[in-house]
Amino acid sequence: MPYPETFEGFAIPSAADLLTPSQFKPKPFGDHDIDIKIVACGVCGSDVHNATGGWGNEHWPLVPGHEIIGHVVRVGDKVTNAKVGQRVGVGAQIFACLDKEKCNACATDNETYCPHLLDTYGSVYPDSGTLAHGGYSSHIRAHEHWVFPIPESLQTELAAPMLCAGLTAYSPLVRNGAGPGKKIGIVGLGGIGHFGVLFGKALGAETWAISRSDKKKEDALVLGADGYLATQTPGWNDEHKMTFDMILSTASSNDGFDIAPYLSLLKVHGRYIAVGLPEGEGWKISPFSLISNGCLIGSSHLGSRNETLEMLQLAADKEIKSWVETIPVSEEGVGKALTRVHNNDVRYRFTLVDYDKQFE
Numbered sequence: 328m329p330y331p332e333t334f335e336g337f338a339i340p341s342a343a344d345l346l347t348p349s350q351f352k353p354k355p356f357g358d359h360d361i362d363i364k365i366v367a368c369g370v371c372g373s374d375v376h377n378a379t380g381g382w383g384n385e386h387w388p389l390v391p392g393h394e395i396i397g398h399v400v401r402v403g404d405k406v407t408n409a410k411v412g413q414r415v416g417v418g419a420q421i422f423a424c425l426d427k428e429k430c431n432a433c434a435t436d437n438e439t440y441c442p443h444l445l446d447t448y449g450s451v452y453p454d455s456g457t458l459a460h461g462g463y464s465s466h467i468r469a470h471e472h473w474v475f476p477i478p479e480s481l482q483t484e485l486a487a488p489m490l491c492a493g494l495t496a497y498s499p500l501v502r503n504g505a506g507p508g509k510k511i512g513i514v515g516l517g518g519i520g521h522f523g524v525l526f527g528k529a530l531g532a533e534t535w536a537i538s539r540s541d542k543k544k545e546d547a548l549v550l551g552a553d554g555y556l557a558t559q560t561p562g563w564n565d566e567h568k569m570t571f572d573m574i575l576s577t578a579s580s581n582d583g584f585d586i587a588p589y590l591s592l593l594k595v596h597g598r599y600i601a602v603g604l605p606e607g608e609g610w611k612i613s614p615f616s617l618i619s620n621g622c623l624i625g626s627s628h629l630g631s632r633n634e635t636l637e638m639l640q641l642a643a644d645k646e647i648k649s650w651v652e653t654i655p656v657s658e659e660g661v662g663k664a665l666t667r668v669h670n671n672d673v674r675y676r677f678t679l680v681d682y683d684k685q686f687e
C-alpha cells in the first residue's frame with residue numbers, strides 16, 4: 328500500500344545490520360500534523376552512531392535521517408504554520424509536551440530540553456506506540472511545531488544540513504554570546520564545526536578554528552575563520568591563553584583528548600561548550616584546570632523553533648553556503664554516505680537527493 332497508508336524508506340533492521348528497502352506505517356494523523364513528501368535529507372554523524380548501535384538505540388527497525396527537506400502534501404485541521412505545496416524542513420526533534428503551564432522548558436522557548444522530547448527517528452510516540460521514522464524515506468509526518476518554512480533563497484541541498492548540524496552550532500553560539508567584540512574558538516572542523524565557523528562569522532564574532540593538524544587550515548580560512556590553531560604543534564596554546572570568550576567543541580572522538588589546554592584559552596569565566604557526543608567514556612577534568620580562569624563547562628542540545636527560524640533567516644540574509652556533497656538516495660548511495668561519514672571522509676556534509684528517482 329503506498330502513501331498515505333504506508334511510507335517507503337531505507338531501514339536498518341537491528342544494530343549493525345545493513346540498510347534494507349522497507350515500508351512502514353506512520354503515526355495516526357493528528358490535527359496539528361503535516362505530511363511532507365521528502366526531496367532531500369542530510370546525513371548526520373548521529374545516523375552512524377544510531378545505525379551501529381553505538382548510542383544504545385533500543386527501537387528497531389531504524390529509518391535514519393533528521394535533516395529533512397520536502398514539500399507539504401497534507402495539513403491537519405488546526406495547522407497554521409505551513410500550507411500544502413510549501414517547501415519546509417524537519418530537524419532532529421519531532422515532539423515535546425509544549426505544555427506551558429506544567430513544563431518550564433516548553434514555557435521558556437526551551438522545548439529542546441523538554442523531558443518529554445522525542446527524537447525524529449528511533450523514538451516511540453507514547454500515545455499511539457508508533458515508532459518515529461526519519462528522512463531516508465519517501466515521507467515524514469510531523470507536528471507543525473517542528474516543521475520549518477525554508478526561506479526561498481536557500482538551496483534545498485545546502486539548507487538540509489542546517490536543520491541538525493547547523494542548529495547544533497547556532498543555538499550555543501547565540502546563547503553564549505557570540506557576536507561583535509567576542510572572540511570564539513570552534514574545535515573540530517567537521518559537519519557541525521564548519522557551521523560553527525560560518526555562523527560565528529555571520530554573527531559578527533572573531534572566529535578561530537581549532538583542529539589537530541594543519542590539514543584543514545585552508546578550508547577554515549576559506550570558510551571565513553580569522554585564525555587557526557593546530558593542537559599538534561608543541562606549545563600551540565601558549566600565546567593564546569586567556570584570550571577567548573567562548574569555545575564551542577564539536578569534537579567527535581575522545582581518543583587522546585586532554586581538555587586542559589583548551590580551557591586555558593578562555594578568559595575569566597569564559598565558557599567551554601561541548602556539543603560532540605563521542606561514544607564511550609567522557610573526559611577527565613581536574614579542578615586545577617578550572618581554577619586559573621574560573622572557566623565554565625557546559626553543553627547544548629539542538630535549539631528551539633524560534634532559533635531554527637532565526638538561523639535559516641540569517642543564512643538567507645548573509646548568503647551562507649554549507650559545504651555539501653550530494654549523493655542519490657539509493658541503497659548504494661545511502662550505504663556509501665554512512666560509511667564515508669563513519670570514516671570522517673566528507674567535506675563537510677552529505678545531502679541525499681534524487682528522491683523522485685527512488686520513491687514514487
Ligand SMILES: [Zn+2]
Binds near residue numbers: 371393419491
Ligand atoms: Zn544530527
Ligand SMILES: [Zn+2]
Binds near residue numbers: 425432433441
Ligand atoms: Zn515540555
